[in-house]
Amino acid sequence: MDVNQLAMNFMNNSRQASKRIRDAVHGLIVFDHSKEIEKLAWKLVGTREFQRLRRIRQLGVSELTFPSAVHTRFVHSIGVFHIARKLIEVIQRELASDFQGERAEVALIAALLHDLGHGPFSHVFEAVQQSRGVVKRHEQWTAELIRNPDGEIKPLLEEHRPGFTADVAELLEAENPVDIYHAVVSSSFDADRLEYLQRDRFMTGSGAGAIDFDWLMDNLRVAEVSLEAPDEDDGEDEDLKVPTFCLAMKALPAAEQFLLARNTLHEQVYFHKTTRCAQKMVGKLLRRIAKLATGAEAARETGLPLNHPLLQFYQKGGETLAAYLDLDDSVVLGALSLMAHARDALVQDLAQRIQSRRLYKTMDVGEFGSDPGRQAQKVRDIEQYFVQAIQNESVIKDDEAALNIYSVIGGDEERIHKRLHILDARKPKEISELSPIIKALNDKKMPIRFFFEKQEDRDQARTIRRERHAKP
Amino acid sequence: MQNREQLVADIIALAPEQKLVSRVRLQKIAYLLEQMGCDLGFEYSYHHYGPFSHDLDRAILDAKAFGLVKEVVANRKSDGASYSIFELTGGNGASESSTISSFKNQIQRFAKSNITVLELAATANWLAEYEKVEDWGKEIVKRKGVKTKNNRLANALDLLRELHLPPAVNTQ
Numbered sequence: 001m002d003v004n005q006l007a008m009n010f011m012n013n014s015r016q017a018s019k020r021i022r023d024a025v026h027g028l029i030v031f032d033h034s035k036e037i038e039k040l041a042w043k044l045v046g047t048r049e050f051q052r053l054r055r056i057r058q059l060g061v062s063e064l065t066f067p068s069a070v071h072t073r074f075v076h077s078i079g080v081f082h083i084a085r086k087l088i089e090v091i092q093r094e095l096a097s098d099f100q101g102e103r104a105e106v107a108l109i110a111a112l113l114h115d116l117g118h119g120p121f122s123h124v125f126e127a128v129q130q131s132r133g134v135v136k137r138h139e140q141w142t143a144e145l146i147r148n149p150d151g152e153i154k155p156l157l158e159e160h161r162p163g164f165t166a167d168v169a170e171l172l173e174a175e176n177p178v179d180i181y182h183a184v185v186s187s188s189f190d191a192d193r194l195e196y197l198q199r200d201r202f203m204t205g206s207g208a209g210a211i212d213f214d215w216l217m218d219n220l221r222v223a224e225v226s227l228e229a230p231d232e233d234d235g236e237d238e239d240l241k242v243p244t245f246c247l248a249m250k251a252l253p254a255a256e257q258f259l260l261a262r263n264t265l266h267e268q269v270y271f272h273k274t275t276r277c278a279q280k281m282v283g284k285l286l287r288r289i290a291k292l293a294t295g296a297e298a299a300r301e302t303g304l305p306l307n308h309p310l311l312q313f314y315q316k317g318g319e320t321l322a323a324y325l326d327l328d329d330s331v332v333l334g335a336l337s338l339m340a341h342a343r344d345a346l347v348q349d350l351a352q353r354i355q356s357r358r359l360y361k362t363m364d365v366g367e368f369g370s371d372p373g374r375q376a377q378k379v380r381d382i383e384q385y386f387v388q389a390i391q392n393e394s395v396i397k398d399d400e401a402a403l404n405i406y407s408v409i410g411g412d413e414e415r416i417h418k419r420l421h422i423l424d425a426r427k428p429k430e431i432s433e434l435s436p437i438i439k440a441l442n443d444k445k446m447p448i449r450f451f452f453e454k455q456e457d458r459d460q461a462r463t464i465r466r467e468r469h470a471k472p
Numbered sequence: 473m474q475n476r477e478q479l480v481a482d483i484i485a486l487a488p489e490q491k492l493v494s495r496v497r498l499q500k501i502a503y504l505l506e507q508m509g510c511d512l513g514f515e516y517s518y519h520h521y522g523p524f525s526h527d528l529d530r531a532i533l534d535a536k537a538f539g540l541v542k543e544v545v546a547n548r549k550s551d552g553a554s555y556s557i558f559e560l561t562g563g564n565g566a567s568e569s570s571t572i573s574s575f576k577n578q579i580q581r582f583a584k585s586n587i588t589v590l591e592l593a594a595t596a597n598w599l600a601e602y603e604k605v606e607d608w609g610k611e612i613v614k615r616k617g618v619k620t621k622n623n624r625l626a627n628a629l630d631l632l633r634e635l636h637l638p639p640a641v642n643t644q
Contacts, residue, residue, distance in 0.1 A: 130517065135517075135518065135603065173614075174617065175520055175615045175616065175617070176616065176617045176618065176619065178617060178618075225551045225553070226548075226550055226551055226553070227618065227619060228587060228588050228619075229494060229496040229497075229521055229555075229587045229588065229591060230494065230496075230548050230553035230554060230555035231493045231494035231496070231497060231548075231555050231587045232493050232494075232546070232548075232555070232557075233548075233586070233587065234548065234549045234550050236549075236550050237622070239618055239621060239622050240588070240618060240619065242618075372533070372536065372537035373537045373538055373539065375537065376533075376534050376537040376538060399526075399530055400526065402529075413495050413496050413521065415520050415521075416551070416553050419553065421551065421552070424552075427551070428551050428552070429547075429551065429552035430547065430548075430551060430552035430553050430554055432545075432547070432552070432554050433547045433552035433554070434552070439545075442545055442554060443545075444533065446529070446530060446533050
C-alpha cells in the first residue's frame with residue numbers, strides 16, 4: 001500500500017469514526033474524531049450531566065406563548081460548540097502565529113459546557129432561590145458540576161490534559177475577560193448569543209429580524225477595549241484593556257440588523273407579558289413547595305411523595321449537587337398532576353392552572369399611553385389600591401424587564417466587552433456612536449406589567465382613579 | 473420615607489454642579505451611602521459591577537418620568553463606550569429635610585472618585601458584609617482580576633477606611 005492509499009484509508013476511518021448530528025438550524029454538525037478535542041467533546045455530550053440538558057427547555061415556559069419553542073439546552077449547547085469552533089477559526093486567522101491552541105481548546109470545551117448548571121426553568125428557578133436567600137447563580141453550579149470529583153465530566157477532562165478541568169471552570173467563572181479566547185464564551189459575539197438568537201428566532205416562528213451570520217463572521221476582527229465602567233474618564237489605562245471581537249466597518253449594516261433582531265426577540269419573545277406571567281406563576285409555585293417542604297406534613301400539603309426530587313432539594317441541607325442534578329423541567333412538569341391534588345390550596349390552584357394554561361390575567365401599563373409620567377403614576381395608583389393583594393401575591397407586579405439595545409434581565413449597565421464595537425480608522429468604537437438607528441435604541445425602557453389572579457381585579461385596575469382609597 | 477425618585481434627584485443635587493456621571497457611579501454612591509447609615513431603602517444584589525439595586529434603577533427611570541432628572545448619553549473618547557450624565561431639570565437643589573442632605577461631602581467626593589475604585593470599594597464591602605466571604609481579598613481579585621491592580625484595590629480600601637466601613641475597618 002502506498003503513502004497516498006494509507007492517507008486515504010486514515011481519512012476514511014476518521015470519517016467513519018466521526019459523529020454527526022443533523023440540526024434544524026446549523027445543518028450537519030460533525031464531531032471530527034481525527035481531532036482529540038472533538039473526540040473529547042463527543043464523550044462529554046454522552047455524560048449524565050450533559051444529557052440532563054435534554055430535559056431543560058431553552059426558553060422554559062415560553063412554550064405556553066410560542067408552542068413550537070420546545071427546543072432544549074442540549075441542542076442549544078451543541079450549536080454553541082459548533083459556533084465556538086468557527087469563532088476559534090476567526091481567532092486563528094486574526095492572531096496568526098500568536099494563536100494558542102491549548103487556550104482555544106479550553107474555550108471550545110467551556111462553550112460546550114456553559115449551560116450545565118441551569119436548573120429547571122433556568123432563570124425562574126434561580127430567582128426562587130434568590131428569594132429564599134440563596135445566592136448561587138447557574139454559572140456557579142456549572143463550575144461545580146465541572147469540578148465535581150464524583151461526576152462524569154472531570155475524569156474526561158483530566159484524561160485529556162491534567163489541569164484541564166480547572167482551566168475550563170475558571171474560564172467560565174471569570175467575570176472579566178483575560179484574553180481573546182474568553183470572548184468565545186463572553187463577548188458581544190460570543191457563541192452562546194450567536195446561537196440562541198438564531199435558534200430562538202427559528203423555533204418561536206418569529207419572522208422579525210434576521211441575522212447575516214456569515215457576513216458577520218467574515219468581518220469579525222480582534223481589537224482592544226477598556227474594562228473600566230464607562231464614564232467621562234478617557235478609558236486609556238493600558239492595563240485595563242482587553243482584546244475582544246469587533247467588526248469591520250463594512251459590516252455596520254449587518255451589526256445594526258443583529259442588534260435590532262436581538263432587541264425584537266427581547267421585546268416580543270423573552271419579555272412577552274404572557275411568558276413573564278407564566279414564569280411568575282411557576283416561581284410562585286416553586287416558592288410555595290419550598291416553604292412546605294420542611295414542614296411535618298410536606299407530602300400531604302404538596303401532593304408529592306417525600307422522595308420527590310423537589311422535596312429532597314428543598315429539605316434543610318438538601319441543596320447538594322446530586323439533588324440538583326435530579327431536577328429538570330420534566331421533573332417539575334411531571335409533578336403537576338400530583339400537585340394538582342395537594343392539600344395546600346395555593347399549590348393545588350397553581351398546579352391546575354399551569355397544567356391547563358389558565359394563566360393569571362395580564363396587564364401592561366403601556367396600555368395607559370406612552371407617556372412615562374402617566375405610566376409611572378398609574379403604577380403608583382394600582383400599587384396603592386392593591387397593596388394587600390400585592391403582598392399576598394394574588395396580584396403580581398413585574399418590573400424586572402429592561403429594554404434597550406443591550407437588554408438584560410435586572411437592568412444593570414452592560415459590560416464593555418459585551419457591547420458591540422465597530423472598527424473606525426482601526427480603533428474600536430461602540431456602535432451607538434456610529435449608528436443613529438442604534439443610538440435611538442439606547443434609551444432604556446422598563447415595561448411594567450401586573451398579573452391578576454382574578455379577572456375582576458384586572459378590570460378594576462383599569463379604572464382606578466387617584467383619589468380612590470386602597471382596597472380594603 | 474421619601475419617594476425614591478426624589479432620593480435620586482437629591483443625590484444628583486448634592487453632586488458638584490448638580491451633575492452626576494455614569495449609572496454605575498450612581499449605583500455605587502447609593503450603596504456606599506446606605507452602608508454609612510443613610511437609610512435610602514434600596515435593596516441590592518450582586519451584578520458584574522458589584523452591588524446593584526434594581527429598585528434604584530427603577531427609581532432613576534421614575535425620576536426621569538416625573539421630570540425631576542434628565543439623562544444625556546455621551547461616549548467615551550477611547551472606545552466610544554456610551555455612558556449617562558444625570559442633571560436636575562428644575563435646578564432647585566436637595567430638600568433640606570432630605571435623608572441624605574448630611575452626606576453632601578461624601579457625595580461630592582464619590583462624584584470625583586475613579587469609577588473602578590468605587591466599584592472595588594463597594595464590592596469589597598459587599599463580599600465581606602453580605603456574602604460573608606472570609607477571604608474577601610482573594611475573592612475580589614478572582615472576580616475583578618486586572619481591575620484590582622495598579623493600586624486600584626489599595627485606593628478602594630483607603631476609601632473604605634476613610635468612610636469607616638468594613639472590611640477596611642472592623643466594625644464588630
